[in-house]
Amino acid sequence: MLRVAGSLVTNQVRAYDLLRMFGREGHPTPLGQAFAEYGRITKTEHLLRVVDPVDDTYRRQMNRQLTVQESRHKLARDMCHGKRGTIHQAYRDGMEDRLGSLGLVLNALVPWTTRYIDAAVAQLRAEGHEIRHEDIARLSPLKHRNLNVLGRYSFTASASAGGALRPLCDPDAAGLDDDADGAAE
Numbered sequence: 229m230l231r232v233a234g235s236l237v238t239n240q241v242r243a244y245d246l247l248r249m250f251g252r253e254g255h256p257t258p259l260g261q262a263f264a265e266y267g268r269i270t271k272t273e274h275l276l277r278v279v280d281p282v283d284d285t286y287r288r289q290m291n292r293q294l295t296v297q298e299s300r301h302k303l304a305r306d307m308c309h310g311k312r313g314t315i316h317q318a319y320r321d322g323m324e325d326r327l328g329s330l331g332l333v334l335n336a337l338v339p340w341t342t343r344y345i346d347a348a349v350a351q352l353r354a355e356g357h358e359i360r361h362e363d364i365a366r367l368s369p370l371k372h373r374n375l376n377v378l379g380r381y382s383f384t385a386s387a388s389a390g391g392a393l394r395p396l397c398d399p400d401a402a403g404l405d406d407d408a409d410g411a412a413e
């Protein structure tokens with residue numbers, strides 16, 4: 229198995245040829261069976277760690293990762309608001325173009341939001357507020373109540389901005405406690 233992996237890494241064997249060596253006439257070869265069994269070890273270890281009632285650290289870590297991924301999917305659905313977050317295209321290239329554009333916008337939003345979160349934390353610290361590291365660790369650039377997802381977007385660079393951020397919103401100002409539906413919290 230190590231020789232096969234080494235041959236694949238050093239490009240001595242093409243992946244296509246390797247797959248042919250793993251099975252013949254719809255049945256796995258002994259080498260293919262060995263790789264399948266090796267893969268089952270990892271799956272079994274994963275299942276045992278998930279159902280382990282003593283130590284649920286792995287399960288919590290997995291749940292945290294799923295929550296992050298679901299937050300990204302929710303942001304993507306909200307950004308892709310036409311046709312309720314689904315892409316309807318008669319041809320594959322059109323779908324790929326729209327998905328690529330959506331990914332580009334999402335990838336631009338994350339550093340933009342992160343930069344403003346950092347500025348807000350710095351401003352709160354400058355005003356004398358105590359901010360714990362545990363609280364900062366829970367902040368997510370995927371939260372998007374502050375974004376206008378139903379308006380017009382302008383991507384022109386402002387010459388006067390010079391890399392400066394817009395002023396942060398005043399938390400005491402009216403209208404900031406409204407949730408996405410417009411109802412007060």
